[in-house]
Amino acid sequence: MEPGIVIIGCGAAGGTAAQFARKTDRKIPVVILEKGKYSQYSKCGLPYVISNGIPSFDDLVEFSEEWFKKARIDLYLETIVETIDVENKQVIARKNNEEIVFPYTSLIIATGAEARIPPIKNLEKSLPKNVFLLRTIEDGKGIVSILDEIDKPVIVGAGFIGLELAESFHKRIKDVTIVEALPSILPNTLDKDMSISIQKELSKYLTILVNHLVEEVHINNGYVDSITLRNTETKEQMKMDVDLLVIATGTKPEVTLAQQIGCRIGETGGVIVNNRCMTSIPNIYAIGDCTEYHDFITGNSMLVGLGSIAVRQGIVAGVNAAGGNRFLPRGFLQTCTSRFFNIEVASVGVPSHRISNDIISARYTGSSLPEYYPGGNPVTVKILVDREKGVVIGGQVFGENAAQRINTIACAVRNQMHIDDFRDLETAYAPPIAPTFDPITITGEVASMKWRRK
Amino acid sequence: MEPGIVIIGCGAAGGTAAQFARKTDRKIPVVILEKGKYSQYSKCGLPYVISNGIPSFDDLVEFSEEWFKKARIDLYLETIVETIDVENKQVIARKNNEEIVFPYTSLIIATGAEARIPPIKNLEKSLPKNVFLLRTIEDGKGIVSILDEIDKPVIVGAGFIGLELAESFHKRIKDVTIVEALPSILPNTLDKDMSISIQKELSKYLTILVNHLVEEVHINNGYVDSITLRNTETKEQMKMDVDLLVIATGTKPEVTLAQQIGCRIGETGGVIVNNRCMTSIPNIYAIGDCTEYHDFITGNSMLVGLGSIAVRQGIVAGVNAAGGNRFLPRGFLQTCTSRFFNIEVASVGVPSHRISNDIISARYTGSSLPEYYPGGNPVTVKILVDREKGVVIGGQVFGENAAQRINTIACAVRNQMHIDDFRDLETAYAPPIAPTFDPITITGEVASMKWRRK
Incomplete structure (x- = not known):
């Protein structure tokens, strides 16, 4: 076999790297080794198959074997x-009990991440039949296979995936519970005041227990039939009947191979890469959920947990592995979004409680349309400003077109735009589309006033 | 009467200036002198009352006399x-034949603009009964008063207002014609290739005659019953029956008063102001459609013709007139948007044919959603890049959320963002909301490739 670019893992990162390696060098052999049975598919789409927003799990495949x-x-x-x-x-791999040796010129490690299961009594070894993760198509199929008989599902973890899944359950099941150990939902994404506003709305549809840990699951005949929760504030215990338990408490990078060969691993547990996605070993790159990189604002190490970052790393590694030259920015903005129960939420940067800089923030709720035009919807915006420098360092939005609005704030953050300039940004105005001052710029006005008074 | 801030004109600019003057100094007298009978209302909303998108003309009033x-x-x-x-x-004004003298500490001229009527034979003096402009509520009411009897309306001018009006007519009338003297629709807003794509779609609903001048209207009993058009390319003449003619060919600044007192007037015909909105005369400011300012990219003088700019000038003049300190940016981006026949269009900066810089541009059509999620809609993006510097200097979008997408590009333009950084911008991704690479960043990727090959 002729040496070429070998990629381990065909997720969003690995698949994209292959694509851009091929674009950069039309001749070099490009090989992907994937342990699963599907080619590149969208993990983020899993909750939407369960909700029937996407017709079938097969539809999640973004690039087929034929492609x-x-x-x-x-x-x-x-x-x-x-x-x-x-x-x-060279890489030694096994397929159908056959050993195959793949010589490489460049190797790209894109081994992804695994679900992180918190320490819960009776879940230490294996998962009971009605306890699921949601990382793979197999996980999704497992949940769907029993969902018709479920009426007391509990989801552990109130991040985006947990909430998306809660909505998909709510479409079929009246009584859906979501348990979060931290004091608010979306704790890695939003400031607490923003979370609380959303939580209030979601509580119309879901039972949300924040500040609650699942301490123990009780197993009967191979199935969990109840769980014991503890309130982390009052320390009170509570038992709850359950017929489906989904663990959505985040992931940990899968770095076994990288570790074996001595790639430097960071404090977060991810493979350390430079701005060309190179590991500490020559000719070996790492990308996607198995890596860590710098947060743009704080400069701190952060795990790559977003598909949007994985594909951007995929481009950089693919181009460089094939002899091109492409760089990551100095850090990631972690722009992200989700929608559940008709609330679109989006964020850029890290929430206030994760930033040590001295921050000024402003929050404002406006309308998506001018007052005189019927049909406007509320848009709530929060903007974080570095008190010393006066630059925009983060933003959070919920309501109409939250994602698109956060993209504009992301562009401001990336450019280290001063809040006075952001405030003055000319946003597009037309009666049926947007007001003369978009809610993001009005929030900028408030933030600027607060900053000047500092 | 105690001297205070006197504002001439209660449009978006004047009304906003009053509001911010009041916010800046809670005690100083603030007076607005408005020749019309309505307090601050939205001119941009006029087409939507005609289309019934807004129930009544009274709804257009944004700030009432009571307010x-x-x-x-x-x-x-x-x-x-x-x-x-x-x-x-002091300002000498007349109300109900009574002369009133208003002493001022600061004067703000916000006299707006008037419709510009092109040289058309038989329209030189006064307008026949079925010929209208669309600048005021009175104009709008005039059109509505006869619309039920109309079946051959012609709109002159294929700018935003002309097209918005065409759509409102189309809801009631089968045969709507729009005539544009220049070679493409939206000639001040879009590059020709973008215009042509939109024109193709609009031609399903409208008769669009580009490269056509109205040379003459034929009047019968005080009504226009036909017009003579000339094709500017073939020079052929054509006669056309008409029962309603609307002139929407742009505006000219109303600067009579400013001129009388010797304010410097620019080449565009607007009052020249500095970055505090001051005219050449001490203590006299000018804002809104009667002024000119600099285009952010070219530095050229441009007429202020957008409500979104008028309100931003209003803030600056209001704050400064009341003793505060606020500045315009070095130029305006002219971000704008409109929607007709379900096509949302938006733009920032000036189209290529108005820029003398050497430009590289990229155009790309993508989907608003990932391929695997049902319901995505096309989004067409064009990005203009300065060939020498590699920075983003303009953008045009049509399709889903064009306005919000253009806001992100506007933020890039304002920050003079390099196309390579724009390409790498982390846009928000979630299956039901947006793809991993938003169409704006994919367009950035194409533009960056073209720029590197330059």
Whole structure:
């Protein structure tokens, strides 16, 4: 086999890297080794198949085996990498009990992440039949297979995936509970005041228990039939009947192979990469959920947990591995969005409680349309400003077109735009589309006033 | 009467200036003199009352007489300013045949603009009964009063207002014609290739005649019953039956008073102001459609013709007139948007044919959603890049959320963002909301590739 670019993992990061390696060098062999049986598919789409927003799990496949074939990318599915032989620059993998050796010029590690299961009594070893994660199509199919018989589902973790899943359950089931150990929903994404506003709305549809830990699951005949919760504030215990438990408490990077060959691993547990996505070992790149990088604002290490970042890393690694030259920005903005129960939420940067800079923030609720035009919807915006420099360092929005509005704030953050300039940004105005001052700029006006009074 | 801030004109600019003058100094007298009978209303909303998107013309009033009263702003309606006495710092006005003298500490001229009527034979003196402009509520009411009997309306001018009006007519009338003298619709807003794509779609609903001048109207009993058009390319003449003619060919600044007192007037015909909205005469400001300012990119003088700019000038003049300190940016981006026949269009900066810089541009059509999520709509984006510097200098979008997408590009333009940084912008991604790369960033990728190959 001719040496070429070998990519371990065909998720969003690995698939994108293959695509851009091929674009950069039309001749070099490009190989992807994927342990699962699906080619590149959208993990983020899983809750929407469960909700029937997407018709079937097969629809989640973004690039099919045929697509990779046409692009002359050799995709090996159900292929487990056993060893990376750095000295001889080759990967030893196994498919159908057959060992195959893949020599590489460049290697890209895109092994992703695994669900992180919190310490819960009786969940230490294996998962009971009605306890699920939601990381793979298999997980999704497992949930769907029993969903018709469920009427007391509990979701652990009130992040985006937990809330998206809660909505999909709510479409079929009256009594859906979501349990969060921290004091507010979306604790990694929003400031508490923003979370509380959303939580209030969601409480119309869901039972939300914040400040609650699942301490124990009670198993009967291989199924969990109840759980014990503890209120982290009052320390009170509570028992609750459950017929489906989904753990959505985040992920941990899958770095076994990277660790074996001695790639530097960061404090967060992810592989450390530079701005070309190179690991500490020559010719070996790492991308996606198995890596860590810098947060744009704080400069702190952060785990890459977003598909949008994974694909951007995929481009950089793919281009560089194929002899091109492309760089990551100095840090990631972590722009993200989700929608549940008709509330669109979006954020850029990290929430206030994760930033050590001295911050000024402003929050404002306006309308998506001028007052005189019927049909406007509320838009709530929060903007974070560095007190010393006066620059925009983050934003959070919920309501109409939250995602698009956060993109504009993301552009401001990326440009380290001063709040006075952001306040003055000429946003597009037309009666049926947007008011003369978009709610984001009015929030900027309030933030600027607060900053000047500092 | 105690001297205070006197504002001539209660449009978006004047009304906003009053509001911010009051916010800046809670005690100083603030007076608005408005020749019309309505307090601050939205001119941009006029087409939507005609289309019934807004129930009545009265709904267009954004700030009522009561509102101004509560804000302790003295609003004089139907009050004509006769003279500005600069030496004695007073304005002499007439209301109900009574002369009133308003002494001022600061004067703000916000006299707006008037419709510009192109040279058309038989329209030189007065308008026949079925020929209308669309600048005022009176104009709108005039059109509505005869619309039920109309079946051959012609609109002259294919700018935003012309097209919005065409859509409102189309809701009631099968045969709507729009005539544009220049080679494409929206010639001040879009590059020709973008216009042509939209024109193709609009031609399903409208007869659109570009490269056509109205040379003559034929009057019968005080009504226009036909017009003569000339094709500017073939020079052929054509006669057309008409029962309603609306002239929407732009505006000219109303600067009579400013001129009388010797304010410097620019080449565009607007009052020249500095970045505090001051005219060439001490203590006299000018804002809104009667002024000119600099285009952000080209630095050229441009007429202020957008409500969104008028209100931003209003803030600056209001604050400064009341003793505060606020500045315009070095130029305006001219971000704008409109929607007709379900096509949302938006733009920032000036189109390529108005820029002398050497430009690289990229155009791309993507989807508002990831491919695997049902219901995505096309989004077409064009980005203009300065060839020498590599910075984003303009953008045009049509399709889903064009306005919000253009706001992000506007933020990039304002920050003189390099196309490589724009390309890498982390846009928000979630299956039901947006793809991993928003169409604006994919367009950035294409533009960046073209720029590197330059």
